[in-house]
Amino acid sequence: MNLKDLAASLGLSQTTVSRALNGYPEVSEATRKRVTEAAIKYGYRPDSRARSLATGKAMAVGLVIPMTSSHEMVNPVFADFVAGAGETLSGRGYDIVLSLVSEADQTAVYRALATKGRVDGLIMQAPLTGDERISMLKKLGLPFVVHGRVSDHDDQYSWMDMDNSHAFHRATDHLLDLGHKRIALLNGIEAMDFAHRRRDGFIDAHSERGLPVFPELMASEAMTEVYGFNTTNRMLSMPAPPTAFLTSSLLVAMGVRRAIESRGLRMGQDISIVTHDDALSYLPNGTEDVPIFTATRSPVRKAGHICAEMLMKLIDTPGSDPIRTKLEATLTLGPSSGPAPNS
């Protein structure tokens, strides 16, 4: 059943039916009622392509999720981000067109999405340091917002980012305040811009106090539990082992904890852990009021909300200036961090 048939069956023109259904005022309430009832009766649903072709709006946004080419791994953060963005978008009647891409074919995918009409805008994830995708997206002329930032790039694009550098600065300060001198950093892959910034924050906090960082205590890998476990074991076997660990994800922190406990050490007493917590729904940091880890917390789901909101704004007001949003992480204290031993 299409518009034409529906109109015919009602003895009305397509125009009137279309207007009745879309709430235009030029149609009497009596006919509107007649039309809507018939539409329900026949199960009429407008063809989205036709409508989109006529209106010029796709009512969809593109979401490109990168997979780290090395491990074909999907960042677990992504599910919650999408959930957040999805809530906002579906509330506005927008669909999400998803592309999962290994880094190699990124550009092709963006171009394909830009294929006129597929989407009205897009959200880019996980920018790398010096990412050239941004320049490319600008040329495409489609509204877009970046979840994250690119350090070496100018600011003439819309982004939403957590202040990674500041968060890790504070986390490091916290550990330094507790007297820790040898702090290990278990970072994510530092080609990712956010990991790069976290490293900067970590280093800055040290140098502000004139303290050294130790390259052998700094690791950078895909953030898994096993990575945390193995790296911790390796570092704790060093002649001068760290007394505290700063990790980039709860999963890694869990690995660190396991390594600590498997050696009969006590977390928060013998060894401290501070982690970043993206507040993933299926990986809560303990319960609401009793956290397991001291953590810099920034819910990625909320980030999804905000990115979507920003994109909506960009789409609604074409030609508007770039929007930039910076979020601060909260530092929640948990039992995983305590004073450095023998100090």
Next chain:
Amino acid sequence: MNLKDLAASLGLSQTTVSRALNGYPEVSEATRKRVTEAAIKYGYRPDSRARSLATGKAMAVGLVIPMTSSHEMVNPVFADFVAGAGETLSGRGYDIVLSLVSEADQTAVYRALATKGRVDGLIMQAPLTGDERISMLKKLGLPFVVHGRVSDHDDQYSWMDMDNSHAFHRATDHLLDLGHKRIALLNGIEAMDFAHRRRDGFIDAHSERGLPVFPELMASEAMTEVYGFNTTNRMLSMPAPPTAFLTSSLLVAMGVRRAIESRGLRMGQDISIVTHDDALSYLPNGTEDVPIFTATRSPVRKAGHICAEMLMKLIDTPGSDPIRTKLEATLTLGPSSGPAPNS
């Protein structure tokens, strides 16, 4: 730049240009070359809506991801499933249209997706026991495949499922063979059909040997690490504690392990753990050759591949009979399971 302009700039008709670009034989190689070159030069990309409207194919499939209404939680399995499906689909030029839905509005979303033209077919996830979405989808007349099955429903729909009951039957057998008499089951939410089947397998394995199961050792919750930790602590404090745990997810198993170790018990010796492992990319069960947990393993990413493949088949041959695929989980032995103590 649209087709009309491109044709004009070449002094050709739209027909010829369209045919040249789409590889039809009715056009000479010389013109085809001229056309493709011009298309690249002007950056011409056909409007997907217009094309879709003309061809009748949307070149997209819908993916509906449910969020458990209770915790607004996104199942972590989903990211890898999407990655798998995405690989297959993008290889075929299909897009993914994603909807994240809390259980309440499921039906509305499916209907909206069915809105003629949005997608050519869809994949449904996480069916509940007695789910009525299947009957609804059948009525919609859109090809669809279900990731999972619905116990109480007839078999006249396409599904792809892991043999959950069998997997948990085998896992239970393994523990019973090792002499365990009191085995705890830390299941997912049993409204989910797969969790229901797992429970069945667990119980059947016991009753086949004339052994009892203990209701107080059976839990059913959203699968988080904290759930594993708390439940294990609770159960190990019972007068007659379990000697083994069978869990539904690696995350839960990690919680169990933590509880065990925090009590100074040794996993695989004092207490055994067997878990199901969805082989999530960011949550590997140890390394390839050295697993941490004894586990029934069934990569959910592969499931995504297969579902997508099946859907493609369904879309390509309209009116075909339902396809059903059943996967077996492999049982990998790891150091987390061993003989029951004092037996």
Next chain:
DNA sequence: AATCGATCTCAAAGCGCTTTGGACGCCAAT
């Protein structure tokens, strides 16, 4: 010289919707 077949190209008809620019009554105001 007329016909045929092969090859290349085109005009135009959709696909199903929105939206512009009226048309048609009908009533109050001139």
Next chain:
DNA sequence: ATTGGCGTCCAAAGCGCTTTGAGATCGATT
């Protein structure tokens, strides 16, 4: 009696593509 305005409705022109059914062109065959 004319005008103007208002409330309802409509015909038709797109949106940008694919595809049908034919029309050229040209060398080869009768």
